[in-house]
Amino acid sequence: MPDAWDTSVASRIAVGERHAPLLATHLRDGVPLALPAPTVQEIVRGLAAPAVNREPTRRKLRWFGRLFRDPLTIVVPFDRRAAVIAGHVLARHPHPPTRNHRCSGTRAQQRAAWALDVQIAACAFAGGYGVLTENVDDFRILRQAIAELLPDAPPLAVSDAQL
Amino acid sequence: MAPPRRSTRKPRTAPRAPRRVGARTTLRVPDDLAETVARYAEQHGTSTNDALIRLAYVGANRYDYEYTVEELAAERGAAIDRLDEVDIPPDEGDLTAEETTRAILGFRLGLYDEEIYGA
Numbered sequence: 479m480p481d482a483w484d485t486s487v488a489s490r491i492a493v494g495e496r497h498a499p500l501l502a503t504h505l506r507d508g509v510p511l512a513l514p515a516p517t518v519q520e521i522v523r524g525l526a527a528p529a530v531n532r533e534p535t536r537r538k539l540r541w542f543g544r545l546f547r548d549p550l551t552i553v554v555p556f557d558r559r560a561a562v563i564a565g566h567v568l569a570r571h572p573h574p575p576t577r578n579h580r581c582s583g584t585r586a587q588q589r590a591a592w593a594l595d596v597q598i599a600a601c602a603f604a605g606g607y608g609v610l611t612e613n614v615d616d617f618r619i620l621r622q623a624i625a626e627l628l629p630d631a632p633p634l635a636v637s638d639a640q641l
Numbered sequence: 642m643a644p645p646r647r648s649t650r651k652p653r654t655a656p657r658a659p660r661r662v663g664a665r666t667t668l669r670v671p672d673d674l675a676e677t678v679a680r681y682a683e684q685h686g687t688s689t690n691d692a693l694i695r696l697a698y699v700g701a702n703r704y705d706y707e708y709t710v711e712e713l714a715a716e717r718g719a720a721i722d723r724l725d726e727v728d729i730p731p732d733e734g735d736l737t738a739e740e741t742t743r744a745i746l747g748f749r750l751g752l753y754d755e756e757i758y759g760a
Contacts, residue, residue: 479713480706508699510706559721566724604721606714631720632713 479635482512482554482602484595485520486612487639492541497639504550514601515556516594518546554605556597564600567623568593575619596620599634608635658691
């Protein structure tokens with residue numbers, strides 16, 4: 479099953495970064511790379527923020543812009559079905575499951591990040607993908623949450639990008 | 642006058658395709674595709690037959706990828722569409738306008754205890 483890359487992976491694929499070999503392999507073999515729409519949002523939001531508006535940041539934003547437009551890149555949409563499943567999951571799991579263990583960010587930021595993770599999982603699930611992530615614990619919880627809602631559907635595969 | 646020197650180089654031969662197992666076939670390659678195949682073969686130092694097979698693998702892999710994703714999305718999508726097909730007793734009544742607003746916008750309006758709602 480092809481994987482969509484969550485933000486923890488997709489944000490580290492430029493040359494010299496941790497997951498650069500992954501991107502290089504896809505480009506070499508002509509295999510599409512799938513990015514959930516909320517991941518694209520997170521990348522652009524992070525690099526377009528006025529607080530980090532320096533030339534290297536703009537260059538990196540342009541690099542990602544080209545990647546998003548590359549014929550091999552598939553932006554997995556947050557469409558009707560993804561929105562429905564995300565709503566159901568958020569209604570049942572409004573809190574980040576690991577909030578007591580997270581030491582970075584305010585509670586509001588952690589809740590926003592959790593909502594994005596839910597949307598990413600929903601995009602991947604509805605789009606027919608698994609998820610490749612460094613944040614395996616949270617996405618396994620999301621896989622379980624979706625499986626409880628839809629026990630008859632093929633479950634969301636969660637792959638650890640750190641392996 | 643000295644006779645022209647003969648080249649000691651071996652005559653150039655077209656690269657040979659690697660041996661593959663499978664059924665042999667004959668097919669007509671459209672001109673525009675043949676140009677691409679020839680360019681690929683030259684770029685990668687291989688035969689046009691091998692180039693054609695390699696490019697076919699690229700297309701087949703892409704097709705397999707899309708087929709897998711579409712099949713899975715269709716199966717999961719059908720399950721998502723069944724989510725709201727639940728039996729509701731007819732005497733349950735409807736939400737009032739105020740209840741509906743509270744349910745949907747309560748998060749934005751700060752109407753919920755954040756420990757309960759997660760707001």
